[in-house]
Amino acid sequence: MMSTQPHILIIQPLMPQLDEKLSQHFHCHRLYDEQDAALFLQRQGKEIQGIVTRGDVGVETAILEQLPACKAIAVFGVGTDRIDLNYTAAHAIQVSITSDILTDDVADLAMTLTLAFSRNLVAYHQFARSGAWENTSASLSSKASGKRMGIAGLGAIGLAIARRAEAFGMEIAYTARSQKNVPYQRCESIEQLAACSDFLVLALPGSPENIQLVDAKVLAALGKSGVLINIARGTVVNENDLIQALQQGVIKGAALDVFPQEPVIHPALRELDNVLLTPHIASATHETREGMANNVLENLLAYFSDGKMLTTV
Numbered sequence: 001m002m003s004t005q006p007h008i009l010i011i012q013p014l015m016p017q018l019d020e021k022l023s024q025h026f027h028c029h030r031l032y033d034e035q036d037a038a039l040f041l042q043r044q045g046k047e048i049q050g051i052v053t054r055g056d057v058g059v060e061t062a063i064l065e066q067l068p069a070c071k072a073i074a075v076f077g078v079g080t081d082r083i084d085l086n087y088t089a090a091h092a093i094q095v096s097i098t099s100d101i102l103t104d105d106v107a108d109l110a111m112t113l114t115l116a117f118s119r120n121l122v123a124y125h126q127f128a129r130s131g132a133w134e135n136t137s138a139s140l141s142s143k144a145s146g147k148r149m150g151i152a153g154l155g156a157i158g159l160a161i162a163r164r165a166e167a168f169g170m171e172i173a174y175t176a177r178s179q180k181n182v183p184y185q186r187c188e189s190i191e192q193l194a195a196c197s198d199f200l201v202l203a204l205p206g207s208p209e210n211i212q213l214v215d216a217k218v219l220a221a222l223g224k225s226g227v228l229i230n231i232a233r234g235t236v237v238n239e240n241d242l243i244q245a246l247q248q249g250v251i252k253g254a255a256l257d258v259f260p261q262e263p264v265i266h267p268a269l270r271e272l273d274n275v276l277l278t279p280h281i282a283s284a285t286h287e288t289r290e291g292m293a294n295n296v297l298e299n300l301l302a303y304f305s306d307g308k309m310l311t312t313v
């Protein structure tokens with residue numbers, strides 16, 4: 001018997017609970033499972049009515065062009081930097097994101113990285129665990145409370161980071177496209193922001209105008225006691241400039257959750273002592289991922305029942 005469920009395309013593997021729920025409601029095609037993706041799109045592209053993808057993966061326009069009936073993309077995440085929003089707008093394709101659900105987790109990780117880097121957490125853990133403490137005392141770390149935090153991008157996530165930093169008595173400055181109604185200093189450029197920051201936190205989207213925004217100039221402005229924290233997108237930073245700045249002590253260090261070629265991390269970064277690296281896990285808690293999964297399902301169900309996704313960009 002022919003399935004009457006709408007056909008959807010899943011671009012990359014999803015968490016099993018979400019995949020299972022989607023399978024209950026939709027006829028799921030998994031592009032990553034197709035031996036010959038081009039052939040699949042050619043043969044079955046016309047049947048696809050919806051897409052599920054991850055924020056860090058998006059979907060290529062060349063794929064969308066082969067799916068004339070697809071008018072809904074549910075993103076598991078908030079980043080749309082890998083979806084051509086001009087194309088989706090021009091073709092009346094709705095795009096939903098998991099708005100607000102991951103804000104707290106991402107802000108928590110930004111503060112975790114800030115504190116863990118300045119208080120040498122990883123090195124102390126290794127020191128304590130190895131027994132080295134029995135022979136020598138631990139070195140000193142740097143204070144985090146009361147320092148200057150510059151937040152590039154004061155959207156929901158940037159603002160949540162600022163609220164947390166306030167509780168640590170930090171002096172906060174920011175860049176944003178428009179002046180916000182907040183008691184923090186707004187800087188005209190990211191270079192100016194870097195110059196007045198001990199911690200420069202990147203919380204802006206990976207949209208074209210932000211690609212490689214953090215370059216040698218910005219890092220020089222951040223200076224030798226400055227630390228770069230990136231929970232946004234790896235593409236926002238010129239990685240070669242960053243590696244050079246870290247190697248030459250132009251900046252003190254960097255704590256990074258995101259990288260331009262994920263999941264591959266540049267070998268030079270992996271060797272440096274003045275970096276703290278995490279594998280893009282800012283939103284990866286059980287609670288938040290469950291909320292994100294529900295959001296994706298609800299958006300698709302709403303689209304297929306009344307033609308409108310709920311949390312569109």
Ligand code: 8YV
Pocket residue numbers: 054055056057076077078079080102280281282283284
């Ligand atoms: C997720 C993200 O890790 O929201 C985004 O855009 O990059 C992250 O929250 C990702 O989408 C899930 O893999």
